[in-house]
Structure formats: C-alpha cells, structure tokens
Amino acid sequence: MATKVYVGMSGGVDSSLTAALLIEQGYDVVGVYMKNWTQDLPGMRCPWADDLADAKRVAVQLGIDFKVFDFESEYRHKVVDYMIDEYKAGRTPNPDIMCNQEVKFKLFLETALEDGADMIATGHYARVEDGILKVAEDANKDQTYFLYRVTGEALAKTLFPLGDYKKPQVREMAKERGLYTAGKKDSQGICFVGKVGIRDFLSQYVDQTPGDIIDKKSGAVLGRHDGAIFYTLGQRHGLDVGGGLPYYVVGKDMDKNEVYITTDLNDASLWKNTVELSNVHWINEGPQEGTYDIRVRHRAPLVKAHLRYENDIIVLTLENAERAVAAGQSVVLYDNNVCLGGGIVI
C-alpha cells in the first residue's frame, strides 16, 4: 500500500506543486488546508477564503481528497499571542518560526497522523535526509531559517519535495501541469495573516501611547511616536524625523516609552560581534563548541561564528559584526548545509 501523505496546501503555487509531485511519485496524497487565521484587518482583507478556494480547486484538479483542519484557536494562542507578548516585552519576535514549531510541524503533523496519515509534506524550500534538515537547492529561496525549531522526529515524517528545485523551475513545472495556482503571486507577510504591516497588525491588540523620540547622542527630543512597541532595532522609517541624514532606531525603553535614534551608522548598539541565545533548540543532537555558519535573518548570507555553551544559553562570537540583531529574533546555525538549530537572541 502506498504511503499516505497529507500535504499542507495553502493555496499557493509551491504547495500545489508539492501535492502534484508527490502524486507522481506514487504517494497516496491528501490535501489539507490549515485554517489558522480568518480575521480581516484594517486596510487588508484576510485572504483565507480565497486561499482555501484555490487549494480546494487544485485538489479537485489533482483528483485527491481534500480536508480542512481548523487550528484557529491554537494559532491565535501559540503564534499571535506569543508575538504580541514579545512585542509588549520590548522584543522583536518571529511569528513564522513559532508557526512552524507549534502549528505546522506539531499540531498539523499530530492531527494528520491521527487521521490516518503516514507522513506530512509542505511546500517549504528545504531538504530532509534521514531526519536531518538541509538547505534547499535554491539557496535564494531556502527556508530552513524558519524551520530550525522543528524536531528531528517531526522531520522524519516530513517530505519537502521542492527542496531540490529552484523557484523558476517550480513555477515552470506548475505551469506545465496546468495547475490553477501556477501564476499566483508569492505570498508575503506574516504566514496566514497576509500582507499586513506589523504596525497595523499590532495596533489592533495594544494601546497606542505617544512618547518621545530622542537623539541618543544629544538627548534632544526630535519627535513623537505612537508607542515604542512599534519600533525595532535598526529601523529607519516611520520616525518622521528629517534633517539631512537618515535616523535609525538604536534602542528603546518600554517603561519610559522612549525610542532612541541616531544618524551614526557605527553606533555600538547597531552592531553585534557577540550574540547570546536562549531557548536554544537543536533539531537533533546539539553541536560541539566550535566554528559554524550562522544566519541572523531570513535570506541573509551565512557567516562564520564560534559557538560556546554557557549554562542554558549559547554564546556566538561572530567573525564580523552583524547589523540590527534585535532581541527576540532568531539566529540559526549550519554545518555544511545542514541546519542544526539555533536560538533566540537575548
């Protein structure tokens, strides 16, 4: 009997082709739409209904069973609340990493297995080999950064058919197969929520309290903002402060509700040579102390750093300083194209 694979179909090209390829490879494929978020937000209609329709349409086209898993409550609690709490604490979280950890590769996997699946699959650009996570063939689209919090056990039951292809090929293959979503634009923004600015999203859940924008060097008040919560390290836009050179956020005080800015691109707090990570997660066994490739943000080139353990945290000493590494963001470690795991910036 063929292996039964539940494919997470978001209604985009990638997951559509994923399902198609698995069928061609002989798997018994079931399409699943994860209903995680349905709320409209100001200035943006939540795309869930359209996405669901697209996913279903492709499933019909492919002649596979199609299901909808409703994870709205869990998504709200595990991802959105986490995100809001982090921002309230003055940090800058990455909700999509949490979404993968808690929803796609935990809840979805468990639910699928209970429903009779042998494995799950998604349209992520990444590769799994023997339970280890490896970067995608298309280095430009590689999404392992978002997957570093997934467990090796989950990966052992996961397929990423797109990991061996480049995005243009994926589009081409989707077109060749006449998939309904072949020409659909790539999605952006918070996963499932849609293309909405973090500011617009957050402002739905937190109070807007005006505060001062202060020049770090002179201490002068240069402007006002609607809440320090909306600003993050390294940020340039949205300050509404003009005057010759661009200003960048170099810090904030959540208690005083103050945002500190500077025109000095070399400001110490804008660059990190040493990064400490807590909430460390390894996909399999933790690596030994030594030098590894790390990635400080999605799509950033890999850079060298030395890993050292210190109690519950790890300390990375970077070969070259990285810019705007905000607390709450993730740093992911690699060893020869293998994604080892990572942690959250303290």
Place this chain on the structure above:
RNA sequence: UGGGAUGUCGCCAAGUGGUAAGGCAUCGGCUUUUGGUGCCGACAUUCGGGGGUUCGAAUCCCUCCAUCCCAG
C-alpha cells in the same frame, strides 16, 4: 532700545541677475513566508510679506514682518 546675523518644500541645505541642486522625512512600488534593511519612483511655477529696478531676480534697491546672537 542700539549693533550683528538669518529667513529657499515638513526638516537640513545649494543657488549672489538668466529663469529653484541635493539629502532627510513622507507617499507609491519592488525585494522578502518575521521585524528590519535595501532598491526604484513621486514630491516647491516657487524662494518671509509688500513695493521697485531690469528683457529677465530667490539672487540688486526700499520697506515691513519674524527669528537668533551681542550689547544694555
């Protein structure tokens, strides 16, 4: 009240007789399954107000207004 200086797009700032640079901000777009960064494009018929000289002025003259500094 004397003496000096300055007033050009929201901000910084070129331009001293030839018909308004540039930067920042802002807005729009691109890149991106997080934040952020970056890239591209748009953005003053008008130069504090009013007169005058001139073929022609933001640039010269007169005057008024405003601001700043030094005196007192």
